[in-house]
Amino acid sequence: MSTTTLSPASVRAALDGDPAGTTTVLTPDDDGYEAARAIEPGGVEWRPAAIVRPVDAAGVARAVRFARDAGASVSVRAGGHSALGLGRDHGALTIDLRSLDSIEVDPDGRTAWAGGGLTAGAYARAVGEHGLVTPFGDTASVGIGGITLAGGLGLLARSHGLTIDSLTGAELVTADGEVVLVDEREPELLWALRGGGGNLGVVTRFRYALHELPTVVGGMLMVPATPESVAGMVEAAAAAPRELTAILTVMIAPPMPFVPAEWHGRGVIMANVCWSGDPETADAGLAPLRAVADRAGGAIVDMIRTGPYSGLLEEAPGGSIVATAGTFLADAVDGEAAAHALAELESSPAMMRAVQLRVLGGAVADVAPDATAYAHRDAGMVGYVMAAGPSAEAVAGYRPWVGALVERLRQRDGAYAAFVPDGDPALARSVYPGATWDRLAAVKRAYDPQNLFRANVNVPPR
The missing domain is CATH 3.30.465.10 (Uridine Diphospho-n-acetylenolpyruvylglucosamine Reductase; domain 3)
Structure with a gap:
């Protein structure tokens, strides 16, 4: 399908003041356009011809029909969170769903x-x-x-x-x-x-x-990052009962308020964990991860608490950083791979850099690979390598580093759609x-x- 670049005037003429008076249209000359096109956590540059914000399905349908008849492409913004820029298309009609929040x-x-x-x-x-x-x-x-x-x-x-x-x-x-x-x-x-x-x-x-699930036991456990502790945390998380899920982010500690000053700029594992079983058994379920922390010298920060699941969902950091990233699938991370990743993280000039490991198994693997369009049910983990900086020019220099580290950690074919940079068509068949x-x-x-x-x-x- 060829693409027509929409003129802001044509969008406004067709959609502004719809029969129900419920669709807002923003074009580049309008107050509010810049705020409306902002993507969390920031830094992704895109300029749609117009942003329309319907309040119901009928308004969305009207916008889709207009774009189809005009020969233009459509991008969809839901929550507006995409460090990699998914859901954007320069010159397209963007349908912003944030008013559909019931x-x-x-x-x-x-x-x-x-x-x-x-x-x-x-x-x-x-x-x-x-x-x-x-x-x-x-x-x-x-x-x-x-x-x-x-x-x-x-x-x-x-x-x-x-x-x-x-x-x-x-x-x-x-x-x-x-x-x-x-x-x-x-x-x-x-x-x-x-x-x-x-x-x-x-x-x-x-x-x-x-x-x-009225309560969970979870939060963040920060551990010194060594080859042994990285490999040990991955192994412990993978071997844990299915009631425990861990997202392990290996990174150079930023100067955040909850990080002790002596750890700023040093390698750490930020283990975000959730125990969804009986709270009385949480200590036993978390014990293998705490044992890894103890062998590494003890937890730097322990923010694990009992509370609602919603309390574990953190807000995005915001800001104007620009990121580049890559994704991979793996089944394990041994000491050699962990040592390589840590050395790369320590030597990278990126303002922020991290390797995230989402350990899977359990209920994810219970579903057959062909039961849904997500086919990677038997992967042990989904990984994500990120490097961020203050500008697109700076980040362009980090892409080869990200790509090389992704390939070093990759153990099987495949990728996760939400982590594919900029909807990279070369990776679509891996997804x-x-x-x-x-x-x-x-x-x-x-x-x-x-x-x-x-x-x-x-x-x-x-």
């Missing part, structure tokens, strides 16, 4: 309907009032739309699965501007939404299953391998044959 909780039926612009933190707090959860990630400001459509790797992954494993239905605006209800009666479309990364349309509402690609492309052809929705990890229609 939530309806049915605690008796263990179901919630949530608007596509809601954030994970707002969702978790709302359902948490009833002692219930749906598994999301680890950041409160992330939109539920982006994380769900990518798969959803978070602090409940090993106990409750990916976010998509709790996705039971959706309200979707397709490329022809129709609003459709997706559930088990549309099995192929529901399959594709479970990990298909926004290729099929604009999800205006999601329906999730809810799980009883959706083999039969998954073919099946997703077939669904794409049925619902978006002109590839209107391509500001994503794109799967062209077959």
Whole structure:
């Protein structure tokens, strides 16, 4: 599909002041445009021809039909959180869903309907009032739309699965501007939404299953980073009962208030952990990780507490840094690989740099690889290498470093959609391998044959 660059005037003429008077249109000359196009945590440069902010599915459908008829591409902004710039497209029409932030909780039926612009933190707090959860990630400001459509790797992954494993239905605006209800009666479309990364349309509402979990034991444990402690933490997290999920970030400690001054600029492991079993058994479940910390000289910071799951979802740091990153799949990290990663982190000139390891298994692996569009069910972990700086020019110099470290740590083919830099088309087939690609492309052809929705990890229609 060829792309037409929209003129701001054409968008305003077509969409400003819709019949219901509910769609806001912002163009580059408008006050509020710069704020509306900002992406957390900052630094991603993009300039859509216009940003439209509907308040319901009908408004979204109207915007989609306009873009289709104009021959323009569509990008979708849900929570507005993407350090890598997914959901953006220069010169396109951006549909901003942040006004679609309602939530309806049915605690008796263990179901919630949530608007596509809601954030994970707002969702978790709302359902948490009833002692219930749906598994999301680890950041409160992330939109539920982006994380769900990518798969959803978070602090409940090993106990409750990916976010998509709790996705039971959706309200979707397709490329022809129709609003459709997706559930088990549309099995192929529901399959594709479970990990298909926004290729099929604009999800205006999601329906999730809810799980009883009034309290968890979790938080951050900061440990000195040595080859032995990195390998040991990975091994302990992988061998733990499924009630324990750990996200391990190996990094050079920044000068943050909670980090003791003597550790600023030194290698640490920030282990964000969540025990979702009986709180009385949490100490036993966490003991292997604490043992690794003790062997490394003791925990630097211990912020593990009992509380609601929503309390573990942190806000994004914000700011104007620019990041480059890469993703990989692995099953283990031995001492040699850990030593290499630490040496690279210590020598890199990047203002911020980190290797994050999301240890999986448990409920993630219970689901068959072909049951959803997220196919990497048997991977031991999803990894992420990041380097950040003050400008795009600075970050451009870090990309070879990121790429080399990713390849050194990679142990198997594959990638995670939410961590693919800028929707890199070269990695799309790694995200959706083999039969998954073919099946997703077939669904794409049925619902978006002109590839209107391509500001994503794109799967062209077959």
